[in-house]
Amino acid sequence: MDVFEAIKDRRSIRHFKPNPITDEQIEKILEAAIWAPSAGNLQARDYIVIKDHDTKKKLCESALNQHFIQEASINIVVCANEERSAWKYSGRGRELYCILDAAAAVQNILLAAHSLGLGACWIGAFNDGAVSKILNLPRGLKPIAIIPIGYPEQKPNPPPRFSLKDVSHINRYEAKRRTL
Amino acid sequence: MDVFEAIKDRRSIRHFKPNPITDEQIEKILEAAIWAPSAGNLQARDYIVIKDHDTKKKLCESALNQHFIQEASINIVVCANEERSAWKYSGRGRELYCILDAAAAVQNILLAAHSLGLGACWIGAFNDGAVSKILNLPRGLKPIAIIPIGYPEQKPNPPPRFSLKDVSHINRYEAKRRTL
Numbered sequence: 001m002d003v004f005e006a007i008k009d010r011r012s013i014r015h016f017k018p019n020p021i022t023d024e025q026i027e028k029i030l031e032a033a034i035w036a037p038s039a040g041n042l043q044a045r046d047y048i049v050i051k052d053h054d055t056k057k058k059l060c061e062s063a064l065n066q067h068f069i070q071e072a073s074i075n076i077v078v079c080a081n082e083e084r085s086a087w088k089y090s091g092r093g094r095e096l097y098c099i100l101d102a103a104a105a106v107q108n109i110l111l112a113a114h115s116l117g118l119g120a121c122w123i124g125a126f127n128d129g130a131v132s133k134i135l136n137l138p139r140g141l142k143p144i145a146i147i148p149i150g151y152p153e154q155k156p157n158p159p160p161r162f163s164l165k166d167v168s169h170i171n172r173y174e175a176k177r178r179t180l
Numbered sequence: 181m182d183v184f185e186a187i188k189d190r191r192s193i194r195h196f197k198p199n200p201i202t203d204e205q206i207e208k209i210l211e212a213a214i215w216a217p218s219a220g221n222l223q224a225r226d227y228i229v230i231k232d233h234d235t236k237k238k239l240c241e242s243a244l245n246q247h248f249i250q251e252a253s254i255n256i257v258v259c260a261n262e263e264r265s266a267w268k269y270s271g272r273g274r275e276l277y278c279i280l281d282a283a284a285a286v287q288n289i290l291l292a293a294h295s296l297g298l299g300a301c302w303i304g305a306f307n308d309g310a311v312s313k314i315l316n317l318p319r320g321l322k323p324i325a326i327i328p329i330g331y332p333e334q335k336p337n338p339p340p341r342f343s344l345k346d347v348s349h350i351n352r353y354e355a356k357r358r359t360l
Binding site (some may be wrong): 002003004006007008010012027028030031032034035036039041043045046047048049050051052055067092096097098099103104106107108110111112115120123124125134135136137138139141144145159160161162166168169170171172173174175 | 181182183184186187189192194207208210211212214215216217219221223225226227228229230231232234235244272276277279282283285286287289290291292295302304305314315316317318321325326328339340341342344348349350352353355
């Protein structure tokens with residue numbers, strides 16, 4: 001699928017068919033993730049692939065009971081590896097770069113899933129401590145996204161976006177009034 | 181260009197030809213940025229497009245004198261809009277979601293530029309206060325990336341990546357030893 005088409009047509013999918021996705025699809029999606037850029041190529045991020053029903057159920061409870069976490073064939077939890085980034089970049093690594101490394105990988109995962117005909121959703125609202133406990137995350141690994149992935153059972157309309165004029169500035173910032 | 185090809189073949193470009201890029205190209209790139217997902221569709225991010233030579237020079241000085249900031253036809257500075265995210269999500273919005281919103285847009289910008297035959301680089305190492313002053317950023321707008329964009333003058337080899345086995349875990353985290 002063309003890059004611009006994937007970027008523009010991707011939607012957040014919150015209802016999934018029961019059909020399972022294959023290990024080959026999971027690999028293609030993770031391969032897209034690892035090729036995201038990262039600060040100093042440290043790749044300060046890790047991926048937990050959740051296939052187990054019981055773990056999905058617990059994750060769902062840790063994330064405001066968003067039911068589609070359980071419904072999805074798999075979930076990928078993307079974690080920022082604070083230690084790996086701090087090792088080279090100290091505070092800025094721990095507080096910023098590893099978050100950016102992880103987020104770039106999440107965006108690739110969403111585009112890859114969509115281009116394979118799958119649906120996904122970037123969930124950021126969850127209890128960090130609960131997720132860390134469920135997934136046995138060590139200190140220094142911070143979960144930043146839960147991504148349910150499966151065959152989409154819905155085709156949502158695109159939500160509105162600010163116009164380019166509203167959010168872009170030439171050479172320096174100028175105050176603008178904008179509404180959606 | 182195919183999504184997977186764009187994701188895998190994109191490189192960080194740090195040498196540019198003098199040829200200018202067009203406003204139409206800039207618009208396509210920003211259009212890709214605005215279609216990135218965001219927490220609650222708040223789109224807590226803004227874009228400053230730097231065309232002016234003097235501003236590029238100052239930006240370059242604020243970012244460890246990475247010369248290609250000046251060399252590039254344009255730079256896009258992507259900012260996290262802390263206020264917009266905090267308005268709905270309080271601390272988690274200000275400290276996390278707006279950073280993620282901005283990072284997802286950066287990744288789309290890099291993929292869009294590459295697929296148009298342009299080169300770009302995600303620069304995270306700069307003096308936040310200096311950049312804010314140069315670009316007249318109001319309080320609550322945090323610059324998270326400087327992205328020089330232009331026609332590439334180099335074709336770097338892909339840097340090594342961790343293997344999928346090294347960075348992915350099934351159902352729960354397990355300690356692994358990994359080296360690049």
